[in-house]
Amino acid sequence: MQRSNFIHFAGCKALAVCGLLCVWSALAGAADLQVPATVVAGQAFSISAEGSGQATLYLLGPDHAAKRTVNLGGDLQISSSDVHAAGRYQIILCGSPCTSATFEVQAAQPAHLSFFLHPSRVPVSTHDSIDATAFVFDQYFNLDLSSSAVDFRVTPASGAGFSRQVPTRHGVATIRMDSTQHEGPVHVTAVLGKVEEARVVQQVAAEACGLRMKALPGANNTVTVETEPVRDCSGNSLPDGTVVSFTEVDKAGKSTVDTPIKKGIARAQLSVHGRAQITVACGVVLGNEVALDGRL
Amino acid sequence: MKHTREPKMPAWNLWPRLKALGVGLGACALALGQALAQSSTQPLPQVHLNAEGLAPRPIEELTGTTVARYYALAWHEMAGALESGRTAALSDEFIGVAKERITRRVNEQTQAGVHVRIVDHGHNLKAVFYSTDGAAMQIFDTAQLEIQTFDGDKLLDTQTAPHEYMVLMTPGADRWYVRDLQEVSAKSF
Numbered sequence: 260m261q262r263s264n265f266i267h268f269a270g271c272k273a274l275a276v277c278g279l280l281c282v283w284s285a286l287a288g289a290a291d292l293q294v295p296a297t298v299v300a301g302q303a304f305s306i307s308a309e310g311s312g313q314a315t316l317y318l319l320g321p322d323h324a325a326k327r328t329v330n331l332g333g334d335l336q337i338s339s340s341d342v343h344a345a346g347r348y349q350i351i352l353c354g355s356p357c358t359s360a361t362f363e364v365q366a367a368q369p370a371h372l373s374f375f376l377h378p379s380r381v382p383v384s385t386h387d388s389i390d391a392t393a394f395v396f397d398q399y400f401n402l403d404l405s406s407s408a409v410d411f412r413v414t415p416a417s418g419a420g421f422s423r424q425v426p427t428r429h430g431v432a433t434i435r436m437d438s439t440q441h442e443g444p445v446h447v448t449a450v451l452g453k454v455e456e457a458r459v460v461q462q463v464a465a466e467a468c469g470l471r472m473k474a475l476p477g478a479n480n481t482v483t484v485e486t487e488p489v490r491d492c493s494g495n496s497l498p499d500g501t502v503v504s505f506t507e508v509d510k511a512g513k514s515t516v517d518t519p520i521k522k523g524i525a526r527a528q529l530s531v532h533g534r535a536q537i538t539v540a541c542g543v544v545l546g547n548e549v550a551l552d553g554r555l
Numbered sequence: 556m557k558h559t560r561e562p563k564m565p566a567w568n569l570w571p572r573l574k575a576l577g578v579g580l581g582a583c584a585l586a587l588g589q590a591l592a593q594s595s596t597q598p599l600p601q602v603h604l605n606a607e608g609l610a611p612r613p614i615e616e617l618t619g620t621t622v623a624r625y626y627a628l629a630w631h632e633m634a635g636a637l638e639s640g641r642t643a644a645l646s647d648e649f650i651g652v653a654k655e656r657i658t659r660r661v662n663e664q665t666q667a668g669v670h671v672r673i674v675d676h677g678h679n680l681k682a683v684f685y686s687t688d689g690a691a692m693q694i695f696d697t698a699q700l701e702i703q704t705f706d707g708d709k710l711l712d713t714q715t716a717p718h719e720y721m722v723l724m725t726p727g728a729d730r731w732y733v734r735d736l737q738e739v740s741a742k743s744f
Contacts, residue, residue: 297740317669317711319704321738322656326667326706344656346738351704351712359712363740377688390611390687394723400652402721402735429721431684431693433611 292352294360300345300367300399305334314354321346345401366401374449376458381438382465383493389460392433393449402430410450416443438462442495468492470546472539482531482551488523489541496523509535599627601677612685622692622724625731633657634673640665650732674701689726696720
């Protein structure tokens with residue numbers, strides 16, 4: 260009976276030793292992987308891989324896939340070129356079993372601004388007519404999702420400039436601005452730290468204001484109609500090429516002549532039959548009216 | 556006793572062999588075609604776009620439908636390219652940096668002998684920025700994906716956690732392009 264107990268005890272001990280040996284041998288090949296939660300794009304770092312022997316390391320990122328044989332039991336170096344693109348990376352280490360971990364690469368310092376200024380031409384003195392939008396990128400063209408502030412500096416051709424600081428939201432800063440009173444180029448520069456990006460918007464005269472004309476009799480029942488210099492309400496000259504319409508109503512009926520502004524003035528020659536009324540318009544703006552009594 | 560003998564096949568009579576070879580090649584071509592077409596026959600992933608409160612420009616219904624459709628196409632193509640290792644599977648849904656990055660990833664995967672299978676269970680998009688001139692839209696995507704990584708035929712890893720992406724899309728003549736696709740942590744939202 261005693262011998263039987265001894266045999267039973269010895270068998271259990273042998274089993275336990277075998278089990279421990281199995282667990283140890285399994286753990287010896289296993290790799291315990293420790294990676295940082297976040298790293299900055301383009302910065303080398305190391306990860307800790309416990310265990311012994313060799314293993315295969317897989318690194319999978321947004322623009323990168325690598326497979327290497329590594330020695331366990333120390334730090335594994337991840338080079339800067341492995342982590343240029345922002346996003347989530349996956350590391351898989353295959354020793355005896357495979358273990359995996361993920362980490363996030365975040366954008367580095369801002370290095371580029373993608374700047375949109377809309378529209379390219381805008382009438383003067385118009386509310387919320389200019390849109391400026393800046394996207395913030397790092398040197399690897401990762402969108403920088405961290406909060407920062409973009410300074411929009413506005414420099415008109417004449418008059419005082421101004422600037423507005425706009426915080427980014429998810430890497431984007433946007434602002435709407437009024438156009439200033441005077442025509443000409445307006446320089447808008449987006450600035451973030453040492454990064455600058457400039458665009459130009461051309462401010463043009465708004466609608467005509469106080470449109471006036473005069474009629475000058477000519478030979479053979481003709482009359483020459485001519486506007487005064489056509490300006491907007493801020494005193495800016497409407498650009499040459501803007502169409503002005505002269506409309507004449509006489510006993511022969513109604514006729515309209517469209518003519519472009521040249522050197523700030525629109526001019527046309529009309530044939531008149533008897534009494535006539537002539538009006539002038541530019542866009543949606545009506546000017547004065549001239550009545551002719553037929554005695555040219 | 557009837558003695559029959561198979562006529563000896565002359566050396567030039569290759570027809571039966573060619574026929575067998577043709578059948579074999581046909582079967583191989585069929586299998587290859589099925590394998591290549593597998594990714595393209597996968598259904599488009601489900602994409603739901605929420606554009607409520609979008610600023611500074613509201614979205615038109617047709618634009619929302621188009622954005623969702625081309626985003627689904629983009630994921631379909633990317634999944635196909637990552638699994639097949641063929642960059643030709645990527646057509647015009649990605650552009651700029653996004654296309655360069657995916658192309659590089661697929662090429663390096665192929666060199667390493669690795670491929671990735673994405674089982675796409677759908678995307679919930681939240682549009683957060685739409686520029687006034689309509690030139691860019693920023694979207695956050697919460698995607699339910701099962702990502703399986705293989706080395707050859709060996710399954711290395713499976714990930715099933717939700718994935719979050721920041722997306723920049725820009726319009727083209729007849730479609731919307733994915734210009735930037737960046738996986739982010741949920742706290743960035």
